[in-house]
Amino acid sequence: MIRSCVTVSLVPEARGGQFIFWDDLSEACRKAGQLNFDAVELFATPSDLPEPETLVRLLDDHGLKLAALGTGSGWVRHRLTLTDGDRHRRERARQFVCSLIEYGGPFRAPVIVGSMQGRWTDCVDRDTALSYLCEALDELAEHAERYGVPLIFEPLNRYESNLVNTVADGLSLLERLSSQNVRLLADLFHMNIEEADLGAALRAGGSRIGHLHFADSNRRPVGCGHLDFVPIVSALREIGYDGYASAEALPYPDSEAAARTTRQAFRRLFEVSDGARRGEGLNEVS
Numbered sequence: 455m456i457r458s459c460v461t462v463s464l465v466p467e468a469r470g471g472q473f474i475f476w477d478d479l480s481e482a483c484r485k486a487g488q489l490n491f492d493a494v495e496l497f498a499t500p501s502d503l504p505e506p507e508t509l510v511r512l513l514d515d516h517g518l519k520l521a522a523l524g525t526g527s528g529w530v531r532h533r534l535t536l537t538d539g540d541r542h543r544r545e546r547a548r549q550f551v552c553s554l555i556e557y558g559g560p561f562r563a564p565v566i567v568g569s570m571q572g573r574w575t576d577c578v579d580r581d582t583a584l585s586y587l588c589e590a591l592d593e594l595a596e597h598a599e600r601y602g603v604p605l606i607f608e609p610l611n612r613y614e615s616n617l618v619n620t621v622a623d624g625l626s627l628l629e630r631l632s633s634q635n636v637r638l639l640a641d642l643f644h645m646n647i648e649e650a651d652l653g654a655a656l657r658a659g660g661s662r663i664g665h666l667h668f669a670d671s672n673r674r675p676v677g678c679g680h681l682d683f684v685p686i687v688s689a690l691r692e693i694g695y696d697g698y699a700s701a702e703a704l705p706y707p708d709s710e711a712a713a714r715t716t717r718q719a720f721r722r723l724f725e726v727s728d729g730a731r732r733g734e735g736l737n738e739v740s
């Protein structure tokens with residue numbers, strides 16, 4: 455069963471970005487709980503995160519799980535990437551991701567490598583960048599395995615990276631790895647830019663899809679853009695996807711309204727139609 459999730463950013467430098475809630479974790483959890491979300495996904499540096507016991511209490515109080523931790527703050531705050539030409543900076547980038555793996559591990563929450571993949575440049579050519587990336591992903595995936603969680607890798611659109619832009623690119627990358635413990639993140643915003651057919655891309659990803667960023671064509675909450683969700687939902691059902699649909703979307707028109715719109719869309723697309731499939735009398739996907 456697909457579960458609903460909402461993003462919370464604790465990184466002041468990322469204000470104005472694609473996160474539903476900002477800054478105030480307690481308030482975000484309270485609202486997420488009220489709206490019946492299953493989980494939150496946090497975007498934070500290790501130093502922005504609360505003590506684990508505080509997070510355990512907060513999640514319990516509002517009936518939530520920790521779905522995943524984003525690592526993009528390593529790029530936003532420290533300009534770290536796993537493909538930096540400088541060996542010491544690559545090592546710092548790995549350490550950064552490792553600390554988040556260690557924080558998320560006891561929650562059974564995987565970390566996401568998205569912006570930290572970096573890009574190839576005049577100084578680091580494409581093959582070298584890909585080999586640095588594979589080396590890092592193998593090491594990080596092994597670390598994540600100790601906690602029984604996968605490592606999640608996110609293809610990004612061409613304006614954010616020139617390394618891995620599509621699900622097909624992601625699948626080729628996975629083939630180069632020694633580890634079997636890496637899953638792909640299907641971010642519908644990036645996919646809308648890069649994929650010819652979102653449903654076909656999800657079907658090609660199949661069981662290698664481990665997480666979903668749930669947003670509309672313009673990165674507003676689902677329902678506020680022009681993506682056709684019918685083929686997307688069908689493909690997710692076909693591949694038996696049972697992870698989170700995590701709202702990584704702009705807080706449009708504000709955080710609370712964006713969370714509410716997302717939750718309603720989730721209900722329409724996944725819960726009501728599941729009810730209809732069980733014969734509860736509702737028969738429209740949207």
Ligand code: LER
Binds near residue numbers: 569
């Ligand atoms: C960035 O565009 C994105 O989608 C994030 O999930 C990566 O850090």
Ligand code: MN
Binds near residue numbers: 568641702
């Ligand atoms: Mn994303």
